[in-house]
Amino acid sequence: MATRITLERCAKTFPDGTRALEPLDLAIEPGECLVLLGPSGCGKTTLLRLIAGLAAPDEGGRIAFDGTDVTARPIEARRVGMVFQSYALFPNMNVAQNIAYGLKIRGDAPAATAARVAEMLRLTQLEGFGERRIDELSGGQKQRVALARAVAIAPSVLLLDEPLTALDAKLRESLRIELKRLLGALKVTSVFVTHDQAEAMALGDRIAVLSRGRIEQIGSARDIYARPATRFVAEFVGQVSRLNLPGRGEVLVRPEHVELGAPGTGSFDATVAVCTFLGNLSAIELCTDDGQTLLAETRVPVAAGSRVGVTLDPAYFLEPRS
Amino acid sequence: MRMKRPAFALIAPVLTVLTCLFLIVPIGMSILAGVTENYFVGVRSGLTLRWVGEVWGLYRETIFLSLQVALATLAVTLVVGVPLGYVLARSDSRWVRALEEALVLPVAMPGLATGLALVLAFGTFRDFRASWVFILVGHVLFTLPFMARSVAAVLSSINLPVLEEAAASLGAGFVQRFFTIVVPNAKGGVLAGALMVVTLSMGEFNITWMLHTPLTKTLPVGLADSYASMRLEIGSAYTLVFLLMIVPLLIAMQWLAARGTRTLPSKRG
Numbered sequence: 001m002a003t004r005i006t007l008e009r010c011a012k013t014f015p016d017g018t019r020a021l022e023p024l025d026l027a028i029e030p031g032e033c034l035v036l037l038g039p040s041g042c043g044k045t046t047l048l049r050l051i052a053g054l055a056a057p058d059e060g061g062r063i064a065f066d067g068t069d070v071t072a073r074p075i076e077a078r079r080v081g082m083v084f085q086s087y088a089l090f091p092n093m094n095v096a097q098n099i100a101y102g103l104k105i106r107g108d109a110p111a112a113t114a115a116r117v118a119e120m121l122r123l124t125q126l127e128g129f130g131e132r133r134i135d136e137l138s139g140g141q142k143q144r145v146a147l148a149r150a151v152a153i154a155p156s157v158l159l160l161d162e163p164l165t166a167l168d169a170k171l172r173e174s175l176r177i178e179l180k181r182l183l184g185a186l187k188v189t190s191v192f193v194t195h196d197q198a199e200a201m202a203l204g205d206r207i208a209v210l211s212r213g214r215i216e217q218i219g220s221a222r223d224i225y226a227r228p229a230t231r232f233v234a235e236f237v238g239q240v241s242r243l244n245l246p247g248r249g250e251v252l253v254r255p256e257h258v259e260l261g262a263p264g265t266g267s268f269d270a271t272v273a274v275c276t277f278l279g280n281l282s283a284i285e286l287c288t289d290d291g292q293t294l295l296a297e298t299r300v301p302v303a304a305g306s307r308v309g310v311t312l313d314p315a316y317f318l319e320p321r322s
Numbered sequence: 323m324r325m326k327r328p329a330f331a332l333i334a335p336v337l338t339v340l341t342c343l344f345l346i347v348p349i350g351m352s353i354l355a356g357v358t359e360n361y362f363v364g365v366r367s368g369l370t371l372r373w374v375g376e377v378w379g380l381y382r383e384t385i386f387l388s389l390q391v392a393l394a395t396l397a398v399t400l401v402v403g404v405p406l407g408y409v410l411a412r413s414d415s416r417w418v419r420a421l422e423e424a425l426v427l428p429v430a431m432p433g434l435a436t437g438l439a440l441v442l443a444f445g446t447f448r449d450f451r452a453s454w455v456f457i458l459v460g461h462v463l464f465t466l467p468f469m470a471r472s473v474a475a476v477l478s479s480i481n482l483p484v485l486e487e488a489a490a491s492l493g494a495g496f497v498q499r500f501f502t503i504v505v506p507n508a509k510g511g512v513l514a515g516a517l518m519v520v521t522l523s524m525g526e527f528n529i530t531w532m533l534h535t536p537l538t539k540t541l542p543v544g545l546a547d548s549y550a551s552m553r554l555e556i557g558s559a560y561t562l563v564f565l566l567m568i569v570p571l572l573i574a575m576q577w578l579a580a581r582g583t584r585t586l587p588s589k590r591g
Contacts, residue, residue: 052491076492080491081491081492090489090503090507105493149488153493
C-alpha cells in the first residue's frame with residue numbers, strides 16, 4: 001500500500017539566514033507522482049531533502065508518512081528511495097552489487113537478495129548487465145541502475161532529484177517515457193524534482209510550481225497550463241505574451257491562441273518580426289503597430305516583414321489572480 | 323621553421339644519461355664497497371659477503387626494530403589517518419583547514435626540532451622515554467599527514483557526499499557507510515599512503531636520532547653509528563641491507579601510482 005505524505009508548516013532557513021523555503025503545508029496522495037517544478041533556487045530541492053530526511057525543517061515543521069511523524073527520523077530510518085542527478089552509483093561495486101546494497105544492509109537472505117536483484121534488472125531492462133562495472137555504463141544505463149537500486153528496497157516513497165537532467169535530449173525523452181511506465185507499474189508515491197516543464201507535464205499526476213521558496217500553484221498539468229494561478233506560473237510554464245489592449249488593459253495570451261489571417265481580417269494588424277521554422281510548426285514573433293511584441297505559431301512559415309491580421313479570442317486569455 | 327632541433331635531440335638524452343650516472347654511480351660504488359674484500363685495494367681483492375654477515379651480527383636488532391616501528395607506525399596511521407583523511411575531504415570548516423596545516427608542520431620542521439620538542443614534553447616519563455614507543459610517536463607525527471592527505475585526495479576526487487546520501491537512503495547508518503562506501507573508495511589512497519608511511523618510517527633519521535636510546539636504535543641510526551665507528555666496508559654493507567629493504571617498497575609505490583592514474587574513479591561515478 002502506497003504511503004501518504006503530509007507536511008505541516010515546513011520552512012527551511014539556512015545557517016546564514018537565507019530562507020530557502022517559506023512555511024508550507026502539502027499533502028502528497030498515496031501512489032501519486034508529484035512534480036516539484038521551478039527555476040534553480042526556488043526551493044524545490046530543499047523541499048525534496050526535507051521529505052527525504054537529508055535536511056530538517058525549521059522549528060515547528062512536521063513531516064508525516066501515513067500519519068506517523070517522521071520529522072526526527074534520519075534518512076536511513078525513513079525507507080525512501082532516492083535517485084540523484086549525478087546517479088550516485090557506488091564505484092566500488094558492480095551493477096548487481098549496487099542494486100543489492102540496500103537489501104544487504106537490511107539483512108535480506110542471499111537467495112532473496114539475488115532474486116530481487118534479478119527482478120530489478122528485468123524491470124529496468126538491464127538483464128545481463130549485473131556484472132558490469134559502473135564506469136562501463138552509459139549515462140542512461142547508470143540512471144536505470146540508480147532507479148533499480150532505489151526501487152529494490154520497496155521504498156515507501158521514491159524521491160527523484162532531476163534524474164534526467166544530466167542526459168542528452170533524445171535519451172532524456174525515451175527515459176522519461178520508461179520512467180512514466182515504471183512509476184505507473186510500481187504505484188509508489190513519488191516526488192520528482194525538475195526545472196523542465198515538459199518533463200513535469202509528462203510525469204506529474206500533479207505539479208507544484210515553486211518560486212522563491214513558495215508553492216505558487218499546485219494542480220494537474222492542464223490546470224497549471226490553462227488556468228495559471230499567478231503571473232509567474234503563466235510565464236514559467238509554456239510561453240505567454242503580455243499585451244496591452246485598448247479598452248481592456250493588459251492580457252496574457254498563449255501563442256497557440258493567436259490566430260493569424262490576411263491583413264485587415266482580424267481585430268488588428270501586425271508585422272512579422274521573426275519567423276523560426278521548427279519543423280511541425282513555425283514560431284512567429286509579431287510586432288504590433290504600437291510597438292508591442294506578440295508570440296504566435298503557424299503551420300506554414302510566414303516571411304519576416306509580412307503584414308498579418310490578428311484575431312484574439314478573449315475566452316483564451318489567461319487570468320492569474322496575482 | 324628550422325630550429326636547432328637535431329642538436330637538442332642529441333644533447334637531451336646524453337644529459338639525461340649523465341644525470342642518472344651522477345646519481346647512480348655513488349650508490350653503485352657504495353654497494354660495491356659493501357661486498358669488496360678490501361675497498362682500498364679495490365675489486366681485485368675479491369668479492370665477499372663477510373661484511374654483510376658482520377652487519378647482521380652487529381646490527382640485526384636495528385633491522386628488526388625498524389621493521390617493528392614501521393609496521394606499528396603503519397597501524398597507527400591507518401587507524402588515525404584514514405578517518406582523518408575522511409574529515410579533511412568532507413569538511414571545509416576553518417578549523418579543519420587549520421588542523422590540516424598543523425598536521426603538515428612536523429614535515430616542514432627540521433626533524434631534530436620535533437624530536438627535541440618531544441623529549442622536552444615527555445622526557446620525564448622515564449619508561450616511555452626509554453621504550454621504542456617513544457620513537458613510534460615521532461614517526462607517527464612525521465608520517466600521519468602523508469596518510470591523511472593521500473586518503474583525502476582520493477576521496478575529494480569522487481562525489482562522496484552524494485554517495486553517502488545514497489547509501490543512507492538505502493538504510494546504511496554512519497558506521498556501515500564508512501566501511502562499505504568510504505573505505506573501499508579510498509583504497510587507492512590508503513595503499514599509496516601506506517607505502518609512503520612505511521618507506522618514510524624506515525628511512526627516518528632526524529627525529530629518531532633525537533629520540534633513540536642505546537637500546538632503541540633503528541636502522542638509519544645504526545647506519546650513522548657504523549659510518550662513524552666501523553670500517554668503510556661494514557658501513558657500505560649496511561647501506562646495501564637498507565637498500566634491499568627499501569627498494570621493493572619504492573617499486574611497489576611506483577607501480578601503484580602508475581596503476582592509480584589509469585583507474586582513478588571518475589567524478590561522475
